[in-house]
Amino acid sequence: MMTRKFVMILTLLMIWSGQSYAERVKDLANVGGVRANQLVGYGLVVGLNGSGDKTPFAEQSLLSMLNKFGIHVPAGVKTNSKNIAAVAVHAELPAFAKQGQKIDITVSSLGNAKSLRGGTLLLTPLKGVDGNVYALAQGNLVVGGLDASGADGSRITINIPSVGRIPDGAMVERTVNTGFDLGNSITLNLKDADFTTATNLVNSINELLGEGTASAIDAESVEVMAPRLPNQRVAFLSVLENIEVTPGQEAAKVIVNSRTGTVVIGQHVRVSPAAVTHGGLVVRIGENQEVSQPNPFAGGNTAVTPESDVAIESTGSGRMFEFPEGVSLNDIVQAVNKVGAAPGDLVAILEALKQAGSLKADLMII
Template sequence: MACRFPFIGALALGLALLAPLPAAAVAGGVRIKDIARVQSDRLHPLVGYGLVTGLAGTGDSPANRATRQSLANMLSQFNVTLPPEAVNSRNVAAVMVTAGLPNFGRQGDTIDVTVTSVGDARSLVGGNLLLTPLNGPDGKTYVLAQGGLTVGGYRYEANGTVGQKNHPTVATIPGGGSIEVAPPAPNLAQLNSFSVSLLEADYTNAARIAESINAGLGGAYAKARDPDTVSVQVPDGYRGRFVELMQRIEAMEIAPDLRARVVVNERTGTVVAGANVRVAPTAITYGDLKISIVTENAVSQPLLLRQPSEAIRTEDYANSRIDLQEQGGATLVTQPGGTIADLVQALAKLRTSARDVVSVLKALKASGALHAELIVQ
């Protein structure tokens, strides 16, 4: 059967279809603050190695030599000398601690840290991170982290039965990192120019940001250097008033140019796309072929004989049959100007599964009928 589908912007099959408006249809526009950032505003990655204690028997096993050695080294700092072989505790876990140090962080400020197990610990629930220095790429210590862990999952075992939710070997400590050394930050009051970096590189959006800044400041102060960067000269009236200048620039709005894109998650069968993503006129044939093999077991019982022998006995045998069921296939014929929303709605009416919808979209991209970038996760 053939199905010609009208425009319907809804979704079924448990698929998420987000419908951003075309650039020309955006009424209020989007703030520059939401799609770009000043290049001096960044996070410095930090990492450290530490120990989590207080676990209820869910820490690293005694077979983990690194944890035993680390615990012995830690105890030696408190005048408790033990060989690593004598350490036997499942209440301790070796972890890696990571954090992002903001560029304008100051000494004494606190930041969030993430704790991940590096051994064979089963869960970090209820644990406490001991004082851990976090170092930058230069090897210097910038942050000291410690505190109670917040775990977004659990794992419990009893009599061979395991119950687990999410990942209990990853935890966070809100405000668990204390900045000891502030990162080098530029002196904003002395800046003559700066750069605005787009969160997603795009030539059109970079040009529109430059146009919006020039219109808002009343002069040729901004210039798009590439699809990712817009250079801005500080006007004479804003010398030493960088914060006020950024407050004004961040509030400026542009009509962003949206790139046609379809994101597919094969594990969950989720499709996220803009409703304005176009599909070229094409025909899609969809059908299922089901093959089932049925085996019936039976027993062959010989008739009663007057003179039985060892050659005559009961025998088991099996009969197998193959059933082929081919459901009626369906053909979809897309029209000029059709969108992903049209296609998905039509497939929903045919009761197509989410994973089959993903396969259809991949086939459309391979045939050149899908006018969008297809991202498969």
């Protein structure tokens, strides 16, 4: 039953991938310079119900905060607070974000805090890779995980209680210059580099907006002449991103996920003439305990020794099937289905075909 479902999925993938559809430019490419930026900061969460940190840096962060408010704790005195946690705060600053706008943040425990549920993040500056502060974060955490423990040491944990989020938890304080309104042109960067797609993109733009408007730089980038005024450039990009382009067909690939056993075969995969035999082996290993009793006058000790019983038997019929020249994905799947091979067996067959030079595709194991 599993093999039949697996074959049906592969066949549907073949049918869908075999049809060519035009896609919008906004789905195929990004505008050069228009991207998000990563922000990170270090902060302190307070108000926890005894589930906080017991680390030196959390204690140091608390004392530093108290000193800023004029409260001086004598040297050598520890607060032993269980209601605080040292955390890392990170966020993504969207392109064109302006001062005063709010963005979501994620808060993660740095120490041994059991849970951040019920905590409040104190004012935390978020910095970019250049060291400048771009946003300020603060607010009450939303934690999806749960951690509970009993007096006898029993404990239950649901999801991850040491990570939380604060929707609209940070306010933007500094903008990032994208260079969107500079120069006489913009650059479209394909999400998947392909010479055919780049050529089709150039032809589609020139056909609609005039010859010479677009030119390919390489397999990934296309330069497009654009108006200089921001209002006109925005309207120009609105037209540009909705142009439909037929992407180039992907290269022949077979992708195998070695952890899950998932196999995806592209529509252009072909094999040269080859014969394959499939047979199953079952390995049974039994562990027995044998008691070794020495002779009465030998002076030895009674000992228990393990004894392994290993048996191997063939469960397959050893049937052989042949791949004629230039067979397609459907032919491969149908042939493997006839011998009753499971997904794991299909992986082994594909690897053997690749080593034999019969598989005309890139075999990628991830």
